[in-house]
Amino acid sequence: MVLLFAGKAERVEDGSRGFRSPSLAFVIPSVIRLHRYINRPVRPAISFTKKNILKRDGYTCQYCGRNGGERMTIDHVVPKSLGGRAVWENVVSACRTCNLRKANKRPEDVGLRLQRPPAKPLSMFYLGFLARTAQRPHAWNKYLPKTAEALYWPGGPA
Numbered sequence: 001m002v003l004l005f006a007g008k009a010e011r012v013e014d015g016s017r018g019f020r021s022p023s024l025a026f027v028i029p030s031v032i033r034l035h036r037y038i039n040r041p042v043r044p045a046i047s048f049t050k051k052n053i054l055k056r057d058g059y060t061c062q063y064c065g066r067n068g069g070e071r072m073t074i075d076h077v078v079p080k081s082l083g084g085r086a087v088w089e090n091v092v093s094a095c096r097t098c099n100l101r102k103a104n105k106r107p108e109d110v111g112l113r114l115q116r117p118p119a120k121p122l123s124m125f126y127l128g129f130l131a132r133t134a135q136r137p138h139a140w141n142k143y144l145p146k147t148a149e150a151l152y153w154p155g156g157p158a
Contacts, residue, residue, distance in 0.1 A: 001026070001028070003032065003034070004029070004032065007035075008034060008035055008036070009033060009034050009035060010032065010033050010035065011029045011031075012031040012032060012033050013029065013030045013031035013137075013139035014027045014029055014030060015027065015028045015029055015030035015137060015139070016030075016137075030137040030139040030140065031137075031139055031140065031143060046121055048086070048087070048088060048091075050074050052121070053074050053088075053091055053092070053093055054072055054074070054093050056088075056093075056121050057092060057118075059072055059093065060072075060093065060115075061093060061094050061095040061098050062075075062092035062093055062094060062114050062115050062116065063092075063094055063095075063098040063102070063107065063112045063113070063114065063115070064095060064098050065115060066095045066097075068095045068096075071095075072093045072094065072095060073093070073094055073095070073096055073099045074091050074092070074093055074094065075091065075092055075093075075094040075098075075099050075102060076090055076091055077090050077091070077092060077106075077107060077114065077118065078090055079104045079106070081104055082104075088118060088119065088120035088121070089118050089119060090118065091118060092114065092118045098112060
């Protein structure tokens with residue numbers, strides 16, 4: 001709203017919600033367009049947390065494809081005991097069954113295969129997550145890709 005009042009952005013799509021002051025009523029926009037791109041030299045880092053790993057993987061086991069919601073665990077593809085590190089590129093979401101089956105081994109040693117290689121999410125990670133949720137504003141549909149996979153994975157889905 002501040003960008004709109006300052007004349008730095010224009011309203012493209014109105015949302016369904018609004019707010020009012022004692023003398024005025026405003027519709028909260030769903031989509032705005034900046035008049036001039038604002039270059040942000042420093043991109044905020046996405047925290048390496050269990051919750052963000054599960055979001056990146058869509059709460060889906062990266063070994064069997066089962067969607068387990070909040071009951072998912074995280075798994076080090078290369079176990080720490082074998083030199084694996086706790087980094088985006090080595091940690092995936094896994095169901096309890098697959099995690100127990102894999103135990104302290106490499107996936108190929110127990111006949112498991114990753115559905116896609118783990119990668120650090122792009123800076124558009126949260127927009128991509130919003131694009132996949134049922135709560136997203138319908139006005140966003142024409143501005144987002146058909147699937148949000150391109151926003152999640154560098155280079156697109158595996």
